[in-house]
Amino acid sequence: MSVAHSVPLARPAVVSLPDRCPALRERPLQGATVVFDLDGTLVDTAPDLAGALNHCLVSVGLPETSLDSVRPDAGHGAKAMLTAAYRRAERRLGDLELVEQTARFLAYYGDHIAVASTLYPGARDTLQRMADVGATLAVCTNKTEALAIRLLRELGLADRFAAICGADTFIGRKPDPVHLSGTIALAGGRVDRAVMIGDTDTDIEAAKRLGLPSILLGFGYDADRTAREKATAVVSHFDEIDVALVERLIR
Numbered sequence: 001m002s003v004a005h006s007v008p009l010a011r012p013a014v015v016s017l018p019d020r021c022p023a024l025r026e027r028p029l030q031g032a033t034v035v036f037d038l039d040g041t042l043v044d045t046a047p048d049l050a051g052a053l054n055h056c057l058v059s060v061g062l063p064e065t066s067l068d069s070v071r072p073d074a075g076h077g078a079k080a081m082l083t084a085a086y087r088r089a090e091r092r093l094g095d096l097e098l099v100e101q102t103a104r105f106l107a108y109y110g111d112h113i114a115v116a117s118t119l120y121p122g123a124r125d126t127l128q129r130m131a132d133v134g135a136t137l138a139v140c141t142n143k144t145e146a147l148a149i150r151l152l153r154e155l156g157l158a159d160r161f162a163a164i165c166g167a168d169t170f171i172g173r174k175p176d177p178v179h180l181s182g183t184i185a186l187a188g189g190r191v192d193r194a195v196m197i198g199d200t201d202t203d204i205e206a207a208k209r210l211g212l213p214s215i216l217l218g219f220g221y222d223a224d225r226t227a228r229e230k231a232t233a234v235v236s237h238f239d240e241i242d243v244a245l246v247e248r249l250i251r
Helices: 022-026 046-059 067-076 078-088 095-111 123-132 145-154 177-186 201-210 225-230 243-250
Strands: 033-036 136-140 163-165 194-198 214-217 233-235
Touching (some): 046 067, 078 095, 095 145, 123 243, 145 163, 201 214, 214 225
Parallel strands (some): 033 194, 136 163, 194 214
């Protein structure tokens, strides 16, 4: 006679993985890297960028431009903003003047980088939420590295990021995937355990070329139709970027 079937051999199977591994339950994003764009994603920098742009325009006798006019180009750099502003003023912008004005723009902007720039609602809480569950945070921006670090320091956020990489950090910049892969590597992460969060097609395309999931912030500077179609997920507020969403995208 056998009594084997009276022994509760199957009992250990009802103990769930989270119960046996509380660290996995409490820090589900341990080892994951969450990469953020900067302008138009974490920070509304358009007011200070517009200030620098208007400083340049006034210096050559052109009228100031409105903040609403600047926003669509704010995430694309000084040259793009200058070119668009000259076009609106119907004035030709030659190569030499572009170089001179870009230098003037960057010098002024560097001295006024956080006068009116503010974090988007929910951004700070999202950074904390991701860090609390084990995620490593990084910034991948087409701002120069020095300006990106200066801005984040002024806002008291620089220490939250394992890597802050700008347009001049690597040999390529977004949408070149080397920018994004390099950022993840400097943060100590892996490409197969990362997600990109941004507000333009430049961000989403960089993620796509690298095979990463992406989250598009629909309230950003240039969340156009192309970016929306490419993004893995689109949100309208930082509160929608919860742990479950990021975990699902990465896994």
